[in-house]
Amino acid sequence: MNNAIREYREASDLTQGDLASQVGVTRQSINAIERGRYDPSLELALKLAAKFDSAVEELFWLDS
Numbered sequence: 001m002n003n004a005i006r007e008y009r010e011a012s013d014l015t016q017g018d019l020a021s022q023v024g025v026t027r028q029s030i031n032a033i034e035r036g037r038y039d040p041s042l043e044l045a046l047k048l049a050a051k052f053d054s055a056v057e058e059l060f061w062l063d064s
Contacts, residue, residue: 003060006034008052023047 009019009030016030025044032038040048040060049056 001039001060001062002036003033005030005048005059008054008059009034012052019048019051023051 005019009016012019014022015027016034017027020027020030023044024047029038029040029044033040045056045060049059052059
């Protein structure tokens with residue numbers, strides 16, 4: 001699964017640690033999501049979308 005978490009995080013001027021604490025996960029989890037090594041749970045994907053005031057589909061999409 002591809003994602004735009006890094007772009008949204010950087011545009012919001014947040015560190016991985018800042019974002020992680022705001023959505024209730026570890027910095028390592030955010031790093032793994034950004035690198036495409038971990039697909040978040042539905043709950044976490046919804047929390048991230050709410051944090052960035054965007055649709056889940058804007059943050060995550062399947063490979064073509």
